[in-house]
Amino acid sequence: MLKDITLGQYFPGKSPVHLLDPRTKLIMLVVYIVALFLAVSWISYAVMFAFLVIAIAVSRIPLKSIVKGMKPLVFILVFTGILNIFFTTGEKELVSFWGIHIYWEGIVRAFFMMIRILMLITGTFLLTYTTSPIALTDGLESLLGPLKVLRLPVHELAMMMCIALRFIPTLIEETDKIMSAQKARGADFESGNLLERVKALVPILVPLFISAFRRADELATAMECRCYHGGDGRTKMKLLRYKGRDYGTYGLGILLLAGVIVLRSFGL
Amino acid sequence: MAPILQVKNLQHIYSVGTPFEHVALNDVSFSVERGEFIGIIGHTGSGKSTLMQHLNGLLKPTSGTIELDGKSIWADKKTTRQARFRVGLVFQYPEYQLFEETVYKDIAFGPKNMKLPADEIDRRVREAAGFVGLSEEQLEVSPFDLSGGQKRRVAIAGVIAMEPEILILDEPTAGLDPEGREEILKNINDYRKAKNATIMMVSHSMSDVARMADRLLVMSGARLMMDGTPDEVFTHARELLDMGLDIPEITHVFMKLRQMGLPVEPVYTVEQAVSQLVRLKGGNVHA
Numbered sequence: 001m002l003k004d005i006t007l008g009q010y011f012p013g014k015s016p017v018h019l020l021d022p023r024t025k026l027i028m029l030v031v032y033i034v035a036l037f038l039a040v041s042w043i044s045y046a047v048m049f050a051f052l053v054i055a056i057a058v059s060r061i062p063l064k065s066i067v068k069g070m071k072p073l074v075f076i077l078v079f080t081g082i083l084n085i086f087f088t089t090g091e092k093e094l095v096s097f098w099g100i101h102i103y104w105e106g107i108v109r110a111f112f113m114m115i116r117i118l119m120l121i122t123g124t125f126l127l128t129y130t131t132s133p134i135a136l137t138d139g140l141e142s143l144l145g146p147l148k149v150l151r152l153p154v155h156e157l158a159m160m161m162c163i164a165l166r167f168i169p170t171l172i173e174e175t176d177k178i179m180s181a182q183k184a185r186g187a188d189f190e191s192g193n194l195l196e197r198v199k200a201l202v203p204i205l206v207p208l209f210i211s212a213f214r215r216a217d218e219l220a221t222a223m224e225c226r227c228y229h230g231g232d233g234r235t236k237m238k239l240l241r242y243k244g245r246d247y248g249t250y251g252l253g254i255l256l257l258a259g260v261i262v263l264r265s266f267g268l
Numbered sequence: 269m270a271p272i273l274q275v276k277n278l279q280h281i282y283s284v285g286t287p288f289e290h291v292a293l294n295d296v297s298f299s300v301e302r303g304e305f306i307g308i309i310g311h312t313g314s315g316k317s318t319l320m321q322h323l324n325g326l327l328k329p330t331s332g333t334i335e336l337d338g339k340s341i342w343a344d345k346k347t348t349r350q351a352r353f354r355v356g357l358v359f360q361y362p363e364y365q366l367f368e369e370t371v372y373k374d375i376a377f378g379p380k381n382m383k384l385p386a387d388e389i390d391r392r393v394r395e396a397a398g399f400v401g402l403s404e405e406q407l408e409v410s411p412f413d414l415s416g417g418q419k420r421r422v423a424i425a426g427v428i429a430m431e432p433e434i435l436i437l438d439e440p441t442a443g444l445d446p447e448g449r450e451e452i453l454k455n456i457n458d459y460r461k462a463k464n465a466t467i468m469m470v471s472h473s474m475s476d477v478a479r480m481a482d483r484l485l486v487m488s489g490a491r492l493m494m495d496g497t498p499d500e501v502f503t504h505a506r507e508l509l510d511m512g513l514d515i516p517e518i519t520h521v522f523m524k525l526r527q528m529g530l531p532v533e534p535v536y537t538v539e540q541a542v543s544q545l546v547r548l549k550g551g552n553v554h555a
Contacts, residue, residue: 108506142401172500177359178364178365180321180326181357181359181362182365182377183326183352183364184324184326184352184357184359184427185352185377185378185381185426185427185430186349186352186353186376186378186381186382186430187375187381188381201378202367203365205363206367207364207366209369210364210412212446
């Protein structure tokens with residue numbers, strides 16, 4: 001069923017990771033990604049990996065759901081791996097056939113690349129799994145706040161993101177319903193060649209788009225009825241405030257980044 | 269006569285083996301005779317919609333069987349597909365599924381999927397449009413230019429055009445004005461009479477089902493709680509109210525009258541109420 005897909009879905013919880021300020025988590029993700037790209041050796045990767053494992057353990061997100069979320073990315077992972085194996089040149093040649101040479105360096109590189117992507121995605125999942133969409137947009141809005149000076153409509157962007165996230169489950173449910181209804185009229189989505197299958201999507205897409213526009217219209221009216229007119233002068237009920245655990249997390253982040261940089265300067 | 273549809277020990281569990289596991293149907297059994305008009309009542313989440321989606325093979329039961337003319341609809345792929353056409357299912361707010369450029373094409377979607385010849389499709393589309401009271405000119409307009417009530421009728425015609433032996437409707441009158449409701453109910457009855465079709469209708473309007481149905485199925489908490497004529501079901505007014513269901517307004521009125529000491533019998537349609545009142549009045553005049 002469509003309902004079973006999890007892509008950055010929020011898992012409600014009360015773990016220390018859940019309770020962190022969304023800004024902390026966003027910045028930590030950036031720090032983590034930078035550190036990941038600075039890491040060059042087995043040791044620094046091991047450090048990064050340990051950091052990630054501890055973070056997952058603390059967040060109490062079941063490993064199963066993280067693995068499940070990885071499934072759609074298997075293709076990208078395999079693709080990256082193969083590309084690196086075949087197109088990296090080095091000194092230790094392992095095999096060569098039909099003019100293709102595979103080097104030991106290529107395999108090592110492919111392995112690192114795949115691990116890097118895997119850890120990067122897992123880190124991102126950790127953010128979206130432990131942060132509700134509303135908190136996430138709140139955090140983003142606050143972090144991007146300074147860009148208002150450059151006339152970037154930060155509040156509007158955050159609101160758009162918030163609404164988009166909010167409507168994903170609604171639209172999935174709607175798609176399910178429309179699919180059932182068209183199936184009841186004998187629509188067949190499972191057989192036929194590619195062209196026929198694409199054609200079979202029309203009876204789903206048209207009603208789905210119409211209903212999305214209808215919902216957008218209704219939402220706009222409802223927002224106007226409550227005098228929404230963008231971010232100017234709008235105050236927040238729940239202000240974001242850093243707490244002790246946020247400073248602690250920032251400290252850890254700095255330590256991690258510094259550690260990876262030091263290791264790198266030693267060529268590790 | 270053998271029943272057209274037989275449901276035996278039907279059970280359905282959503283998301284088996286996950287924390288979201290949820291029993292939607294529990295040991296539901298009943299049979300349906302050809303030509304019957306069955307009303308299905310039950311509050312939200314009682315399993316009505318899940319039940320309906322089993323009857324034409326959209327959902328596969330966790331356990332139990334559904335037999336159409338004595339043959340399980342899950343016997344093989346062809347039978348399952350056939351069940352989709354023999355049991356027509358009209359969802360709630362069906363107007364949100366319209367997608368074609370013209371009303372004609374939208375109604376023809378079902379028959380086309382049945383791979384019928386062109387002239388047969390044409391006949392069915394025109395006949396179905398006739399059942400729901402759409403005019404010839406309306407067949408050529410875009411369904412999105414019609415009013416809400418008309419869209420609903422186009423959507424119902426889209427299912428009727430498949431000429432299902434069993435027509436199942438989920439709250440076909442939800443959100444319509446009284447006039448629109450009456451017309452839709454009349455359309456459904458016309459189809460039933462013309463094709464000797466079996467109708468199963470889910471409704472929250474107790475007066476509607478009391479008036480239209482020969483038989484009522486009452487669902488509550490994933491189980492089939494009652495199965496009987498409206499007469500039989502509405503004598504259990506107390507139980508119905510305890511299940512969070514309503515009873516027809518006129519039944520309410522007469523229960524009150526009885527409490528006030530008037531010698532009236534329980535009723536569930538306006539016609540019965542009138543005859544009771546006439547009897548009462550007549551009695552008083554002669555006394």
